[in-house]
Amino acid sequence: MSEFEVRPITLEAAGPLRTALLRDEDETRDERSAGALHLGGFRNGRLVGFASIAPQRAPGDPGPGAWRLRAIAVDHGHRGYGLGGLMLRRCLGHATAQGARIVWSRIPASAYGFFEHHGFERSGDPFEGPGRLPHYLVVADAEARSRE
Numbered sequence: 001m002s003e004f005e006v007r008p009i010t011l012e013a014a015g016p017l018r019t020a021l022l023r024d025e026d027e028t029r030d031e032r033s034a035g036a037l038h039l040g041g042f043r044n045g046r047l048v049g050f051a052s053i054a055p056q057r058a059p060g061d062p063g064p065g066a067w068r069l070r071a072i073a074v075d076h077g078h079r080g081y082g083l084g085g086l087m088l089r090r091c092l093g094h095a096t097a098q099g100a101r102i103v104w105s106r107i108p109a110s111a112y113g114f115f116e117h118h119g120f121e122r123s124g125d126p127f128e129g130p131g132r133l134p135h136y137l138v139v140a141d142a143e144a145r146s147r148e
């Protein structure tokens with residue numbers, strides 16, 4: 001077993017860690033839609049991260065093929081080892097394989113560096129999101145990402 005592993009899990013399995021790490025109180029209906037992927041990030045067999053992606057129309061973009069990265073987080077003490085990047089790339093690959101044109105997300109401004117690193121760009125003005133923290137809408141060209 002390698003130290004870090006990423007594999008599909010149920011939304012429920014991510015629940016406790018997700019509640020602890022994310023302030024996002026939005027309902028999860030879209031995450032249960034057909035095609036959605038939920039990933040667990042494991043370190044030495046222990047769940048320390050998660051990511052979810054599902055088809056969902058993007059704000060201000062009525063076109064087809066939009067997927068939303070709904071949540072991604074790695075527990076404190078396990079960040080900076082590449083697990084977040086592994087999960088994000090798996091999510092992008094999954095969406096692209098199903099014909100995604102773009103992938104979008106609403107993220108705290110503090111995570112922007114991570115998303116920029118993976119080819120996402122800001123769209124529109126910052127807004128106040130969960131926890132009253134500044135958030136950005138970020139968008140990536142899914143096809144371009146999959147060619148990297």
Ligand SMILES: CC(C)(COP(=O)(O)OP(=O)(O)OC[C@H]1O[C@@H](n2cnc3c(N)ncnc32)[C@H](O)[C@@H]1OP(=O)(O)O)[C@@H](O)C(=O)NCCC(=O)NCCS
Nearest residue numbers: 071072073074079080081082083084085107110111113114
């Ligand atoms: C964002 C997050 C998931 C990244 O996970 P991670 O496992 O630490 O990320 P990685 O180790 O794969 O980092 C990949 C690259 O992004 C960079 N990076 C990671 N987080 C960053 C940040 N907040 N700002 C700038 N760069 C960042 C790393 O330096 C690394 O760059 P490198 O490959 O050149 O060294 C993690 O910091 C986290 O859980 N944050 C809190 C939750 C959150 O804000 N989620 C996002 C929206 S739901």
